[in-house]
Amino acid sequence: MARPSLYLASPYGFAPQWKEQLLPQFCQALKSLGAEVWEPFERNNQIDLSKPGWAYQVACADVRDVEQADGFFAIVNGTPPDEGVMVELGIAIALHKPIFLFRDDFRVCSDSEDYPLNLMLFAGLPEHSWRDHFYSSIADLADPAKALVRWLSSAGAR
Numbered sequence: 001m002a003r004p005s006l007y008l009a010s011p012y013g014f015a016p017q018w019k020e021q022l023l024p025q026f027c028q029a030l031k032s033l034g035a036e037v038w039e040p041f042e043r044n045n046q047i048d049l050s051k052p053g054w055a056y057q058v059a060c061a062d063v064r065d066v067e068q069a070d071g072f073f074a075i076v077n078g079t080p081p082d083e084g085v086m087v088e089l090g091i092a093i094a095l096h097k098p099i100f101l102f103r104d105d106f107r108v109c110s111d112s113e114d115y116p117l118n119l120m121l122f123a124g125l126p127e128h129s130w131r132d133h134f135y136s137s138i139a140d141l142a143d144p145a146k147a148l149v150r151w152l153s154s155a156g157a158r
Contacts, residue, residue: 002036003034004034004035004036004038004070004071004107004151004152004155005035005036005037005038005068005069005070005071006030006035006036006037006038006069006070006071006072006073006152007038007040007065007066007069007071007072007073007077007088008026008027008030008037008039008040008073008074009040009066009072009073009075009084009085009088009089010023010026010036010039010074010075010146011077011078011081011082011084011085012026012041012075012077013039013040013041013042013155019096020047021039024040024084025138026073026075026102027051027097028140029138029141029142032072032142033141033142033149033152034152034153035152038065038069040061040062040065040124043061043065044058044061044062047061053081060085062088063088063091065088066088066091066092066095066097067091067095068095069097070097070098070155071097071098071099071100071151071155072088072089072092072096072097072098072099072147073099073100073101073102074088074089074092074099074100074101074102075102075103076089076101076102076103076106076117077102077103077104077105078109078119079105079107079108080109081103081109081117081121086114086121089121089124092123092124094125096124097122097124098147098151098155099125099133100133100134100135100147100151101117101121101125101133101135102134102135102136102141103116103117103134103135103136104136104137109158110151115130116134123158129147132145133146133147133148134145135148
């Protein structure tokens with residue numbers, strides 16, 4: 001039985017230390033829960049960055065992966081969060097993907113007392129149980145009371 005695919009949107013592939021130290025922690029945590037992790041920095045290594053047009057090819061590959069993935073997980077640290085991650089999140093919202101957000105950044109980045117980030121980022125989450133889809137530590141990802149574990153269990157059963 002195929003594992004559910006989960007697109008991992010993050011800015012952590014741009015800096016060597018983040019790519020080596022932070023990104024693997026997320027990939028491993030999500031894989032250990034049963035997800036097939038689609039990490040775009042790893043998946044786009046097959047594109048030749050020395051050829052003209054590589055940036056457009058990368059962008060199109062990322063859009064295709066968001067479209068084709070079963071679910072979407074975004075690291076939304078920063079004030080504001082990374083603009084590429086935000087575009088990918090907007091695509092996932094428009095496609096009605098199951099969405100999970102991670103933020104362990106303590107800085108306030110909100111236009112509402114109800115949400116820790118711009119309210120538009122929560123349009124793809126359930127109105128009253130959005131906190132079940134929002135994570136603030138890697139350890140919380142494995143919480144069976146939260147949405148990610150429940151979704152992976154039900155998606156894996158298809």
